[in-house]
Each structure stands twice: as C-alpha cells, then as structure tokens.
Amino acid sequence: MNRFFIILLFAIFMPLCATAQKIKVVSAEYTYHVPETITPAQAKQIAIERARVEAIASEFGTIVAHTSSVNISNVNGKSDVAVKSIGTNDVKGVWIGDIEEPKLSATVTPEGNLVYTVKVHGKARARNTAEINLDVAILHHHTEGNVFKYYPNNRNKNRDEEDFSVKFKAAANGFVSVFVLDDNNDMAFCLLPDEKGNGFAVPVEKSKEYHLLEPQDSSEETTYFTTDKSSETDRVFVIYSTKQFSMPLTNMGEYTPQLSIKSFESWLHNNLAKDEMMTVVQKSVTIKKVE
DSSP, X not given: OOHHHHHHHHHHHHHHHHHHHHEEEEEEXXXXXXXXXXXXXXXXXXXXXXXXXXXXXXXXXXXXXOOTTOOOOOBTTBGGGGGGGSSTTSBSEEEEEEEEEEEEEEEEOTTSOEEEEEEEEEEEEEOOTTOOOEEEEEEETTEEOOEEEEOTTOGGGOGGGTOEEEEEEESSOEEEEEEEEETTTTEEEEEESOTTSOSBXXXXXXXXXXXXXXXXXXXXXXXXXXXXXXXXXXXXXXXXXXXXXXXOBOTTSOBOSEEEHHHHHHHHHHHHHHOTTOEEEEEEEEEEEOO
16 A cells, blocks of 8 residues: 555544543442432432433543632532532533433432432543633633522512623633523523524633623613522523634524533533633522512
C-alpha cells in the first residue's frame, strides 16, 4: 500500500479513535433517604442524578478543590433541599446517556421514611481538562440567593422578592443557554434563548459579567417562578460552550421552548457526546407561594 495513503488514513482515523476511547460504560447503585422537604418526583430525580455521579466518580475520580459551580443552600435549617445541584461539577467525567433506563425501587423504613434505591447503567466520558472556568450564580433581585417567593395575588407589589436572573462570566468567548427543569410536572423550559430568538445559544464575551434574563429596559418583562404548591424546588441548567449549539427541535425541525425532561436529557447528552468543550452548571431554586 502507498506509504502516503497509510499516513493519510492514520491522520484521519486517529482522532476518531481517541474520541471513542474516552467513552466508557459505567454503572452504579445508590440509596437515597428522602427528606420530608422533597416531593417523590424530585426525590426520584435526585436519586438518579446521585447514582450517575457515583458511577462517574468510580470511573474517573473526583475534583477535590473545585467549588465554583456547586450550590449548597440551607432553607429552614435543612440543607438537603438543594442537594440535587451537588456533585455533577465535582467529578472528573460527564454523563453521556443511559444504556438502560434507570431502575428504581421504593421502600419505607419502620419509622415511615421513604427510601429510593436506584441502579444506573450508561455511558460517560472524561471531563476535558481544558474546560473553561465559569462563574455562575443564581440572582434574587441583583443579589445571590436561591429562595424565591411567589405572590399569586400581589405580583406587582412584591417583584423584589420574585425577580430571577443568572450571573454569568466565562474565561473565553462562547455561547450560553439557560433551562429550568420542573421535576413535579416532568417539564424542561428554555429561558435563554427566549421564544423570540432563533433557537441558538446566546453569544457571550470573555471576562464580561452578564446578568442573564435580567430586563434590559422597562419595557421587558422580568423572569419569575410560579407554583401551585406551597413550596417546590426546581433545577436550573446553565449550558456553555466555545462552539455554537442549537436548542432542542421538534420532529418538524422547529425550535421548542419546552419539552419533557427525558427529551431534554437526551438532547443534552447528545451535545455533551459531540462537544468536549461543553460545560453544564447545575443549580437549584426553591419557590414558596405566599397567599
């Protein structure tokens, strides 16, 4: 065979092999004792997320000194409310997707406490060591905080306690999107880009601080949470990459601002598998309804 042709084949296929070698099959089992502050729907998602983190950590290890994208909140002395945001940014790997659907079983202790045991089996890759450092925080009317009040009858009088935005700064130029996941209703909502956008992530400049979702002038609506429960906890996903990426699309190829959590996870995992520079920072917010 021609020596030049061999070298050419080597140059073409070596990068593909290197990428393929980073994908690992991982599995883990996790037992989650559900606190009273968490709904069963939220507890199932927490258990699945923790099992995935356990599987990733077993294969790739953990990041000991990384805390910039971890959000541990304390509400009424119970720190477990926002614990679902812990871990995904503390491991040296990224969950790519499920090979099998997570297997979850529920038991009740003699004291009446709910316990979920979940088994996961899926694919993961090592986290890119060259990932861009991100500064992300939930803003509650310009100050950091993740507990929001919702006044269904007095919205205009209490906006300072309801307004929501995200502080964001990256060490390199790139693109960003923001999603909120409502586990109780099994829905994911794309907040950025908004429905007026073209379905592509919003460009951001390096070292520039942004307050995403904050109105640019008085004519724009503020972003706030609603709930039909006395209290609920939602997840906020801030997704960044140095490469442009598009939002989830319908079968007709149209941008959709809301979709099921399973469809969102499938879209996210597909992007993570293709884009090694994509970084996901997960936070949580608690919404309390005030009549």
